[in-house]
Amino acid sequence: MDVGNVGFVIAGLVVGFIVGMTGVGGGSLMTPILLWFGINPATAVGTDLLYAAITKSGGVLVHSKNKNIDWTITGWLTLGSVPAVLLTLWFLASLHTDPSVMNAVIKQALGFVLLLTALAILFKKRLLAFAQRHAGDDYHMSPRNLNALTVVTGAVLGTMVALTSIGAGALGTVALFILYPFLATRRLVGTEIAHAVPLTLVAGLGHAGMGNMDWHLLGFLLIGSLPGIYFGSHMTGKVPDGVLRPCLAIMLMTIGYKLAF
Structure with missing residues (x-):
């Protein structure tokens, strides 16, 4: 294993550790790291999408066993996100004859979504407190309108994820909490x-079909991330949330600003 591949294993270990410890989506950390390693934006996004699908599959098994999944909400989100992913992939495929244009679009979108993710991480507690505070207001959305808004939310998340590999984690969680403030956190x-699993899987396979995939890179990232997630999960709560979240938010905001502007 050469030095570059060792670097990818270490990157997977570090990202896995942070994800295990904080629950922050791996894409917001992994994709910028891959860009720093010199991986082109399209390949970085495509590889990270399948990386996310594989690593989150284990989480689905655990949460399903513990009855922590509302499959109805998942269905409405998927109804919006998967068609949005397919449309976004079609748009990217139309740019595939000019890789520089496609990479520029992905890089710009990545910067803006990183900025949104940083804000979601930084103000998450305030947003959740606001949602809970107004959950009992007189205004109640009808089930039909709520379902429609959930589909639209899925479509927005699907577009962002297919373009950048980011959005299903921090942004998706905040969006769900605002829509369903009475849903238990777990x-x-x-x-x-x-x-996130079908969303990232469909988007990842679509990117792979366009050639935006490095299978060897994916393997090295997984070698590092799986033990990283295991050890990180045992560190949950050891570092104060009030310190960790602002640091992550500032880091993502800095990267996002540089990519967008």
């Missing part, structure tokens, strides 16, 4: 992960 997390 079920909210489980539902988000259950939706």
Whole structure:
């Protein structure tokens, strides 16, 4: 194993550790790291999508066993996200004859989604408190409108994820909490992960079909990330959330700004 491949294993270990410890989506960390290694944006996104699908599959099994998944909400989200992914992939395929244009579009979108993710991480507690505070207001959305809004939310997340590999984690969780403020946190997390697997799998396979995939790179990332997630999960709560979240948010905001502007 050469030095470059060792670097990918270490990257997987570090990202897996942070994800296990904080629950922050791996894409918001992994894709910028791959760009830093010199991987082109399209390949970085495609590889990270399948990396996310594989690593989150284990989480679905655990959450399903513990009855932490609302499959109805997952279904409505998927109804919006999968068609949006297919449309976004079609758009990217139309740019495939000019890789520089496709990479520029992905890089720009990546920057903006990273900025949104940083804000979601930074203000997550305030957003969740606001949703809970107004959950009992007189205004109640009808089930039909709520389902429609869930489909639209899935479509927005699907577009972002297919373009950048980012959005299903931090942004998806906040969106779900605002839509379903009475849903228990453990079920909210489980539902988000259950939706993320088909979303990232379809998007990842689509990118692979366009050649935006490095299978060897994927293997090295998994070698590092699986033990990283295991050890990180045992560190949950050891580092104060008030310190960890602002640091992650500032880091993502800095990267996002550089990519977008």
